[in-house]
Amino acid sequence: MKITLVKKILADGSPCAKCRDVQQKLEEQDFLRFVDQTLIADVRDEQSAGMQIARQYAVERAPFFLVEEEGQQPQIYTVYFKLVKEVLQKKMEA
Template identity: 55%
Template structure:
C-alpha cells in the first residue's frame, strides 16, 4: 500500500491552515509513519506536483490523500478522519 498526502502552500508562501492541522494530527497520532510521500500543491502554480495530482483526480480540497493498493484503483480521501478510520487504523492493526 502506498499513501500520498497532498498539502497546499498558499500564494503568500504559508501552508494552508487545515493542511498544517492535519499534518500535526498525523505526527501526534504516529500515523505520519504510514504516509509514504507528501506532495505540495502550490497555489497559482498549476505545474507543482501536488497541483498536477489534484487536477488528475479532480480534487479541489486540501489536504487530500491518495491510497494505492495493488490490483485496485487508487482511492481518494479528502476527510482526514475517514482516512484514519478506513485505512490508517486498519493498516496499523
C-alpha cells in the same frame, strides 16, 4: 499500499491551516509513518506535483490523501477522520 499526502501552499506562500492541523494530527497519532510520500500543491505553480495530482483526480480540497493498492483504483480521501477509520487504524492493527 502507497499513501500520498497532498498539502497546499497558498498564494502568499504560507501553508494552508487545515494542512498544518492534519500534519500535526498525523504526528501526534503516530500515523505519519504510514505516509509514503508528501507532495506540495503550490497554487502559485500549476506544474507543482501536488497541483498535477489534484487536477488528475479532480480534487479541489486540501489536504487530501491518495491511497493506491495494487490491482485497485486509487482512492481519494479529503476527510482525515475517514482515512484514519478506513485505512490508518487497519494499518496500525496489522
